Amino acid sequence: MSVLIVDAANVVGSRPDGWWRDRAGAAERLLGRLAAVPGTTLTGPDGGPVTCTEVVAVVEGKAREAAAPDGVRVVRAPGSGDDAIVASAEELAVDGVPLLVVTADRGLRSRLQPGTAVAGPGWLLAELDRIGCAPPA
Template sequence: MTVLLVDAANVVGARPDGWWRDRAGAATRLLGRLAGLPGRSLPGPDGGVVVCDEVVAVVEGQARDVTAPVGVRVERAIGSGDDALAACAARLTADGTRLLVVTADRGLRARLPPATPVAGPGWLWRLLDEIGCAPPA
């Protein structure tokens, strides 16, 4: 079982769909799609299978106050989203939780616990599109 730890701002920013006009709305749409992942066996970024036990999304800035849908735990960054995600990853791995972090941020990747698997936003967007985790109506 794996926890998918998502850098929400980084993932939202990877698709030029006008997210910058409504950052909170874009984060809400992403979280709604992520809610369909827990409990599923997913094609992993390395070609293997990832059994998604839980989704944790780190939100920041204008998206910090979004409502968490059922199926997604939201970590609200008080300051830097990168700081919050790195701290969350450290806590979870210290507890023995298996993670897959989703971010394209190289600086953040370097701050993760050693050997933490990472996938880019493109992998997550393709996955959401392929398995039919549609945006909420």
Template structure:
């Protein structure tokens, strides 16, 4: 049972799909996709099953005003998103899997925090989107 703690800006910025033209819109689209994950059993980054009990997503800057989809715990960082994510993960009662490629952020997380890169999350979201589009999920 794991909470996904997502560095939204880092995940959005990992794909050069034009996100920079509408940062808030890109963050909102990612949050909408993340809303399908709580309660799902996912193939974890290590290949084993991962039960997603919740999603905590940190937004910052232009994305602070995006609406929070149902089922997402949205943290609106008043300043740096990294500071907000470190604090949020430190306050969780459940184990977390932090999704970020930011090495500086990774080094600041509480000891023992599990971390994976945006590629794992985006591949899982793409797989789930394909299942939905194909009628398989």
């Protein structure tokens, strides 16, 4: 049982699909895909099963305008998205909740508590495809 914390800007920016023309729209599309994840067992980055109990997605900048779907807790970072991700991870870690943070940002990874599981955007996007949460056409 894990909480998935998603660096939405990092995941959206990992594919050159024109996201920069509509950051809020790109974030909404990702959030919509993430809404199917709670309660789902994913294949973790280490190959083992990861049952996601909750998804926390951090959005920043123009992406803060994205609508939040049911099933995803959206954190609208007032400033740095990295700061909001670290704060969310620390808050959840106090309760002893296993976390899986999705980001490719090395600087952010280094700020997380030791032992925090981390995966890159490619892993998340592949898992969303695998469980049938395809991007909108």
